[in-house]
Amino acid sequence: MAADVVALEIPARAEFVALARLVVSAMAATDIQLADERVDDLKLAVSEACTNAIEAHGAIDTAERVRLSCRADDRGLEVSIEDRGSGFDPSRLPDHPPVTDPDRLKFERGLGIPLIRALVDEVEITSSQGGTAVRLVMLHAADDIVD
Amino acid sequence: MAADVVALEIPARAEFVALARLVVSAMAATDIQLADERVDDLKLAVSEACTNAIEAHGAIDTAERVRLSCRADDRGLEVSIEDRGSGFDPSRLPDHPPVTDPDRLKFERGLGIPLIRALVDEVEITSSQGGTAVRLVMLHAADDIVD
Amino acid sequence: MDLGLNVKEQGKYTVLSVHGEVDVYTAPKFRERLIELVTEGKHQIVVDLDGVEFLDSTGLGVLVGGLKRLRSHDGDLVLVCNQSRILKVFEITGLTKVFAIHTSVDEATADS
């Protein structure tokens, strides 16, 4: 199978995150090898990454759009989300207190990237001062892969 | 209102026309000034133009994608569909026999562009040997415009 | 995206109900089913479009092709459609003058 690639550019505004999810759903619908549940997980991860990208553009007040690219091939479905925000260091995100700690309730934010990591099979975050690219992969046969 | 622009690139294959329609719907949903019926008309016109673009790529067997751009502003919703096919002369399309003529039944095709012209407020087709661009506009207040 | 096609017999008529979106991707399936029916000797066909969410010129082409094929067998293809956005497409293209369009399957098959 040759890869199918769909590219989408959206204004960096909250109301367009739903469109990113829609495109992922539609792309996944052409890929019968991904179970609905895994498509839902991928949509959630894409939504989190788009939300971060939009917030990153908001922070520096740029009119640039956020770019998504969805690629379906033999391995699975890959979605990349790219922004032109000022970047961050994904290895230095704060750890959350354990869930038994009442301090846990201080954390209304910071759940996005942990969710992304838990939901999809492969996550790659590349970030610099010029922007961030998040690559998410949902594999057709996750079981074949050694964690 | 600053213009919102969403851009989409799809593989030139029949199954992706539905995605183009979906993006137009989603874009229109953020534009409360367009009645549902007019959004349906625009979707149909976009679908016809995408179908033609995909067929044009199929005819020259190129792997290039078809590009769409949706722009929402104060005037209305504008969708452009661009392909890299070998072009055509829109002014030289055959006329259909009148509907009372039994020969009408010979025409299983050639209804797309007449439909596009009837459905949207503005149509602009620019075509050369390097490709075709179709620009469709659905205005917020079509009634203000003198036909 | 899926196209649903159901066939039932009603008197001398064969009723083909179409569900979902008819476009360049799904039209081939629709066309093949119609041709199959004609080949099986069904020459009085009612196409019920009330379950159709989207229909473009490719879909119109399938219907025109079906009608032509049936007429050449002294048969007919009539439609059932109550949706204004679908009827509009037939009107614009002048096909309301080519197809008999009914408001129900019972009306379309009344002389069965």
Add this chain to the structure above:
Amino acid sequence: MDLGLNVKEQGKYTVLSVHGEVDVYTAPKFRERLIELVTEGKHQIVVDLDGVEFLDSTGLGVLVGGLKRLRSHDGDLVLVCNQSRILKVFEITGLTKVFAIHTSVDEATADS
């Protein structure tokens, strides 16, 4: 995209039913409604998530914020949720240990 929010009283509880997609676009509306309820003195709140089609971390943040606010008034916020894809999000983030999650509004309000 619309977010539906309905409020009803059931015994000592206020039940807020959420419908549609909760994401960064719709979450502010959800957050405001919750804060409004607390301000009106509703301190025992049940959030019914069974009508929710999508919920992301912004939605989780609204719920955590609501719970915190209510606890500071000696109140509580409990959830109703039977959808596995939504429950999964609470499990991954450890929030199943923070929120009481019930299978029905009746169960959530049983001590009314």
